[in-house]
Amino acid sequence: MNLENNLAFARALDEADELKHFRDQFLFPKHNEKEFIYLCGNSLGLQPKVVSEVISGQLNRWANHAVEGWFDGSQPWMLYHKELKTLMAPIVGALPEEVCPMNTLTVNLHLLMVSFYRPQGKRFKIIMEGGAFPSDQYAIESQVKFHGFDPKDAIIEVFPREGEHVLRTEDIVAKIKENGHEIALVLFGGINYYTGQWYDMETITKAGHDIGATVGWDLAHAAGNVPVKLHDWNVDFACWCSYKYQNSGPGGISAIFVHKKHFGNTELHRFAGWWGYQESNRFKMEKGFVPEAGADGWQVSCTQVMPMALYHASLQIFKEAGFIAPLRSKSIALTSYLEFIINEVNKSVGEEQFKIITPKGSDDRGAQLSIIAKAHGKQIFDGLMENHILGDWREPDVIRLSPVSLYNSFEDIYLTGVTLLDVTTNVLKSK
Known part of the structure; x- marks a missing residue:
């Protein structure tokens, strides 16, 4: 045209x-x-008009049911996150059991790194894009320090070539191969917040797996913006916020993805909480953590009803639009x-x-x-x-x-x- x-x-x-x-x-x-002509959805999406009605409905449930709102009615809070799972999955190319809404983005990044950053021997390094969003940089720095490493030794950053603003996929892959025997984790942002570059996620994921590393993605600027296929691309884990392109409100709830290939791995470390315990036996209040199946087993704290309601309202619009x-x-x-x-x-x-x-x-x-x-x-x-x-x-x-x-x-x-x-x-x- x-x-x-x-x-x-x-x-x-x-x-x-x-x-x-x-x-x-x-x-x-x-x-x-x-x-205003609003061109800032990459930072905070606009408020759906239906949000006031949705929040009012949840406030009425609280007023009329109080604690029984967890169990009564057509949308009991106890199971509310499951409604979101079926709506989130198509947005990130996942199976419903591979995703879960919970917490906020950097909290989830830390929780997932507990499971998927497993330094052993010479394989202890994390490779990431240079100039990543500061929160990712700080999270990764603190994780390698937690394991006793110096960030200068344990973090490999890939920067654009001199005079260029964006990374070349071949340079990322070459750096992964060059340091393959030392890399434990490949962790990039799906889209760089500063340049707007969408990385070749499928190619980078494969390159990471080819050298024996785990591969994760921060999809803060990608989820709801571009089509991703986390399951088909064999991504190990991912997390994202929902308040940018998915319009869930300031500080809106985050979400995680864990590939189903990891569900049976009982050796994975995780920071556990009651809400991630096996749902069928949760109220027995027994010692000894038994995780719920799927991504839900990474939950720590209980369902954040109001933030989930905001996210749910926007996800319904995505569904109406055809995802x-x-x-x-x-x-x-x-x-x-x-x-x-x-x-x-x-x-x-x-x-x-x-x-x-x-x-x-x-x-x-x-x-x-x-x-x-x-x-x-x-x-x-x-x-x-x-x-x-x-x-x-x-x-x-x-x-x-x-x-x-x-x-x-x-x-x-x-x-x-x-x-x-x-x-x-x-x-x-x-x-």
Whole structure:
């Protein structure tokens, strides 16, 4: 398709969009009664309108049933997480028994590393992407220290080549092979938070397994954004938050994946709690931890009902939309149009004022484009905010813009381009 930089073209794309009606199911932030064009779903997804009703319903259950809410009614809290499992599984390409909603992301990362980071002899190192989100860096640093290692010795980071912004898959695989006899765990983010690069998860997972390592993924920026196939790709474990592309609210509940091939492994260490105990015998209150089958056996604390209710509300929208496939098709189109519009702005300015550092190919990126302004980036970002375009700023010099299929339109993208050009022109004139 030949893309066009005009409002009529954008509106025509919106008219043909089979998912356009989902936009009406979300609430947009406002300032002075004017809605923002929201391009920050990579950080916090918008609130589904149904959330108020859902939370009200759970508050009513609490008020009317109190403790018996765990067992009474059509959705007893005791089994509530199981409803989410069937809705989560298609989003990450898993079997329902391989996933479980629980805790928050970094807590889950630690719990999973207890089981799957098992340093032995010379095989004690963890390999990860350089410039990973700080929480992952801190978690990994503390885990290797817990096992008595110096992070300088035990952590291998893979950085882009000099002058490049993103990693090459061949470089990741080569580094895994080079250090294969020392690597215990391969642990990457599915999509890098800063550049928006979607790593070749299948290839990296295979490379890790080929040298005898365990492979895990942090899917904070991938789950609900791009199609992943955790079960088919033979991934050992993964975890993700749900408040970005899955719209579960600030600090929303996290979730885990554990491949079923590990379910029968009684040698796996884990930090146990009552809620992970075998469900059929849980209330016997006996000593000696016996894990519930599947990913549920990694639970520690009881079901977080309110956060799960928020997540459940959004997952129902995903189900109505057909889960990931139709959303991904629109996402590719939205992000391609945003790329086109940014390049049109550069043409109008007369130079590459904005450099897109996110990979160009749709197989290598999700909904996010990260751009670096040649000059005055923070001032331009602030100007976008003042004109009701809400993306986000990442130090030292990146503006992240993320059109989300459930609630963004092609008109949003066009108007972002108009505003970006106007703001940039004014900033440059003032210098």
